[in-house]
Amino acid sequence: MSKEPAPPKRRTQQERKQSTIARLIDSTIDSIAEVGYANTSVGEICRRSGVSRGGLFRHFDSRLSLVVAAAEEVAVQHLAVVRRRLAQEPDRDLRETLLLMRERHRHEANVVWFELLVAARTDPDLRKQLTPVAEQFFETITKVARDVPALRGLSDEDRHLLVSTVRNLFDGEVISRSVVPEPAVEAERLDLLAEFAEFLVTRRTRVAATERS
Structure with missing residues (x-):
């Protein structure tokens, strides 16, 4: 009798946090490279990353701090x-x-x-x-x-x-x-x-x- 596959391991809160931060930073880099710094708004970053504005500001206190992190x-x-x-x-x-x-x-x-x-x-x-x-x-x-x-x-x-x-x-x-x-x-x-x-x-x-x- 074959064993059922083990359920996928749930990510820890820290892993989810790091994943969200990485998506925000990568989306900021892509946006600045494609449409420029002036057009890289919070809305544009959120659209690209799939992270809400509230989620963005939970990890970065401002658009500027996210840009510098990028x-x-x-x-x-x-x-x-x-x-x-x-x-x-x-x-x-x-x-x-x-x-x-x-x-x-x-x-x-x-x-x-x-x-x-x-x-x-x-x-x-x-x-x-x-x-x-x-x-x-x-x-x-x-x-x-x-x-x-x-x-x-x-x-x-x-x-x-x-x-x-x-x-x-x-x-x-x-x-x-x-x-x-x-x-x-x-x-x-x-x-x-x-x-x-x-x-x-x-x-x-x-x-x-x-x-x-």
């Missing part, structure tokens, strides 16, 4: 992908590493950061809450770069200079190419960046060796 989640996902890819291919050269960085900047979820950074310029409340999140995100990106073999010869200051410069350039490139794409120039730009990075690493390494001798 930015934090995009940062977490971005860094997780980069760490995994670097671990899978530890021998990447500088050009391949820059290509990975550009790929992540062009990922649709990263649009959330573009939208929020632009909006924060004229929204003091958003700027106040987003600033520490952005600072931590950008600082961690530079720390992750320590795992790139080709950059280990740089000081922390020089590594930050290079990474932040490339980050800002790729941010601007993503925005401009949505209006005026230049695929041929973009390919050459990546080569130029790789040459510049290699030059910087070589020069700084030589200077450091001279100072030690």
Whole structure:
């Protein structure tokens, strides 16, 4: 006689809470990426997530706090992908590493950061809450770069200079190419960046060796 299948295990209250929060955050990310920050209203988030307004405000005290949580989640996902890819291919050269960085900047979820950074310029409340999140995100990106073999010869200051410069350039490139794409120039730009990075690493390494001798 076959046994009847066991009834599905009921989720705990904490599991249900985390599931609801995840749906709200994912829906906020999708909404900002698709329709922009200004159009990502509480109603739009609730419609996408299937969570009521009351349910939303049980977990987040405002639309703004939910938006900032969405930015934090995009940062977490971005860094997780980069760490995994670097671990899978530890021998990447500088050009391949820059290509990975550009790929992540062009990922649709990263649009959330573009939208929020632009909006924060004229929204003091958003700027106040987003600033520490952005600072931590950008600082961690530079720390992750320590795992790139080709950059280990740089000081922390020089590594930050290079990474932040490339980050800002790729941010601007993503925005401009949505209006005026230049695929041929973009390919050459990546080569130029790789040459510049290699030059910087070589020069700084030589200077450091001279100072030690």
